[in-house]
Amino acid sequence: MSLNSDSVLFNSLSFKSSTYRSPQAGLRVLITGAVHGNEICGTHAILRVINDIDAGVLTLKSGVVTFVPVTNTLAYQKKQRIGDRNLNRRLRPTEDPKEFEDHVANWLCPLMQQHQVLLDLHSFRGAGQAFVMVGPENNDAQVEPFQFAHEEEVLAQCLGVNRFVDGWLSTYARGVLRRQSPISDREFGMGTTEYMRSVGGYALTLECGQHDDPMAKDVAYQAILNTLRLLNVIDGSIENGATKMEVLRIYEVVDKHHENDQFCRDWASFDEIKQGCLIGTRHDGTPVLAEMDGRIIFPDANAMGNEEWFYLARRNDRLEK
Numbered sequence: 001m002s003l004n005s006d007s008v009l010f011n012s013l014s015f016k017s018s019t020y021r022s023p024q025a026g027l028r029v030l031i032t033g034a035v036h037g038n039e040i041c042g043t044h045a046i047l048r049v050i051n052d053i054d055a056g057v058l059t060l061k062s063g064v065v066t067f068v069p070v071t072n073t074l075a076y077q078k079k080q081r082i083g084d085r086n087l088n089r090r091l092r093p094t095e096d097p098k099e100f101e102d103h104v105a106n107w108l109c110p111l112m113q114q115h116q117v118l119l120d121l122h123s124f125r126g127a128g129q130a131f132v133m134v135g136p137e138n139n140d141a142q143v144e145p146f147q148f149a150h151e152e153e154v155l156a157q158c159l160g161v162n163r164f165v166d167g168w169l170s171t172y173a174r175g176v177l178r179r180q181s182p183i184s185d186r187e188f189g190m191g192t193t194e195y196m197r198s199v200g201g202y203a204l205t206l207e208c209g210q211h212d213d214p215m216a217k218d219v220a221y222q223a224i225l226n227t228l229r230l231l232n233v234i235d236g237s238i239e240n241g242a243t244k245m246e247v248l249r250i251y252e253v254v255d256k257h258h259e260n261d262q263f264c265r266d267w268a269s270f271d272e273i274k275q276g277c278l279i280g281t282r283h284d285g286t287p288v289l290a291e292m293d294g295r296i297i298f299p300d301a302n303a304m305g306n307e308e309w310f311y312l313a314r315r316n317d318r319l320e321k
């Protein structure tokens with residue numbers, strides 16, 4: 001199979017993983033690509049790393065690494081984000097699988113439980129630089145109790161990207177509560193990394209770049225190598241880790257109230273916003289203003305009424321403590 005080809009073909013709905021196990025005890029690491037079917041930089045990078053290991057270019061040092069080049073096989077074949085629904089919402093095993101993603105979950109969740117660390121590789125639609133999504137700080141709260149914040153911080157800083165984002169699940173859960181959605185539980189925001197944390201591991205989502213950016217494959221490849229090197233799974237030293245990271249914490253999700261609520265400009269993810277600046281206008285003319293300095297994330301001009309419109313993030317000092 002040519003790794004230069006843009007169409008790496010997996011013409012099967014079957015689930016496939018490849019595991020390498022060193023005779024030396026060590027960490028158990030899982031690397032996933034194409035959780036969203038049109039995000040294939042991770043697929044390419046994973047196949048390249050598998051090739052390198054098979055060719056003896058990379059040598060296993062300790063522990064276990066499992067690669068899943070294509071996680072959502074239906075979405076991948078459709079060349080779309082989702083098969084029947086978003087795999088990264090309400091991810092959990094079910095006794096009564098209906099949608100295709102239920103079957104993915106019934107295979108993927110036990111696989112995650114067999115590992116301790118997850119690196120999940122994604123890409124995004126708009127322009128912009130790569131970033132890493134990190135879990136919460138250590139806490140005993142109900143939404144997302146956690147104890148491996150330090151491990152995630154160290155891993156996030158070795159990947160080779162300079163933007164660090166946290167606060168996703170707590171903000172998302174608040175939005176779901178406020179919307180009084182019929183599914184008003186935090187599990188709706190449960191994706192791969194949240195599930196991994198809920199079963200005692202730690203995990204990062206790496207957004208490697210724009211979907212079609214050929215560089216995104218290289219970002220993913222370097223991040224896999226750096227992850228496996230940091231965790232002592234393969235030989236070699238970390239290359240091009242982050243020097244200075246911008247740390248952003250998502251603190252608010254703003255919903256559209258009406259489908260005619262409109263942005264005042266064509267916002268891109270991570271555009272800078274200043275306190276008091278106009279972000280958009282409600283359909284009745286009410287201005288939507290920025291509460292404080294920060295950045296806008298995941299703006300969705302096409303959201304429907306009562307859906308997430310955009311997220312707000314502000315700078316955070318968690319890496320300076």
Ligand SMILES: [Zn+2]
Pocket residue numbers: 035036039122123
């Ligand atoms: Zn994605």
